Amino acid sequence: MLKNISRRDFLKTSAVMAGAVFAGTKGLSSDQGAVAAPTNHWFKGNLHMHNQWSDGEPLPQWAVDWYKSHGYHFICPSDHNIFQSDELRFDGFRFENPPSDRDAFRGQTSLWKVISPAPGWPKLTQAHVDETIERFGKDSVRMITVGGQTYVRMTPFSELETQFAEPGKFLLIPGYEQTGGCPNDQQVHVNFINVREVFPYITAETPKEILERTFAKGLEVYDGQQYLFTANHPLWRYYDYSPADLIALPQIRLFELNNNDIAKGFDAHPQGWKPEQFWDVVNAYRAAHGQSLLLGMGSDDRHSYSEPPKAWSVVRAASLRTKELLDAISAGDFYASNGLDFEEIQFEGRTLSVKINVREEGRYRIQFVGTKKGYDPSSRVVEVEKGPRCPARKIDVYSDSIGTVLDSVEGTEGAYTLKPDDLYVRAKIVKVAENLEPDWQSKPAAWTQPYC
């Protein structure tokens, strides 16, 4: 069993869940001593994706079906600044198309978008309507033509759930992505997962202030609800928020280690942190100060579905239920992946042991990564001028003593015992290849959470 502070909380929850799971099971009673721990399973999911509810290319039902038919167990359709509710609307993220005759929509619900004659992000095109009709039949897309424009109804979350959710097989979790940034256009995006109410984006002078105020507002708006807050894609568009921001905000527990789009459009600065190092910088500080460690998620954040997803998360839980998945994620019982899988991850005493679920022959390597006590926490600033592929930025550059390979094992099973001078350890598994990239671009790879 994993043993860290958050894990202890998780075990308490698990005990309650175990009671619930077995409460109605015939033939078992506690006095017979026959109550076994529930068997845990790995569930693959993606908690960050887009569809035509905001600026993703496909219609919602096509997008949800894609995940269901590609081996995912759970998803959160997290569109920009909107929840897929029944409310009748004609505008949203970067579009506004009120009809000339609103009477044509009397009694209608949900969001209606106009089919654009020209393609281009983030427009709804006839091609995406056609692909949905081809997949689900002509009745699957509702359209109304008024004033020479054809409006298409976006399927709301409740109907997507009815159409696609299957107990134990496929789960939809409600949520959305808050999207915006500072006056200098440093973008700060966060996901609220397992909520159905949207509050307006909070703009402030610095990314830290946006994160801090948005996190606090979430506590107020979603008081009493179980939800997740994730700090998204720090490197996209270009060093938008820094490790120092999450060092200053220990209440933020989840960030996107791996996100499809971070490599698009902008190049990581040769001296600047990469997402894995970002993670280690924050966790070196948190571990040294007795704080809860930052957990790293894999998300694909897909807008276009023409390429395969580049990251996802795999969560260990007794069953495919929202509460259990959220409990497990909050407790760090999950890993991020872009192609490899763990069969086992255990942190017992001070030893992290992992086993790769080998699906393909090849050479595998397990790297145990961590930071030593006495590391150099200082950083210096590199100023980057505005260029064709980047905005002007000040980038924090950190010491190489943060996030080092503590041990490396060639093979599919390995273990590392924390030494007295280690602050924490995490494992990364890779399939060895000549062109293996470092940091988050290693592929195929998977990353455990950090343990201490």
Ligand SMILES: [Zn+2]
């Ligand atoms: Zn985003």
Ligand SMILES: [Zn+2]
């Ligand atoms: Zn997004």
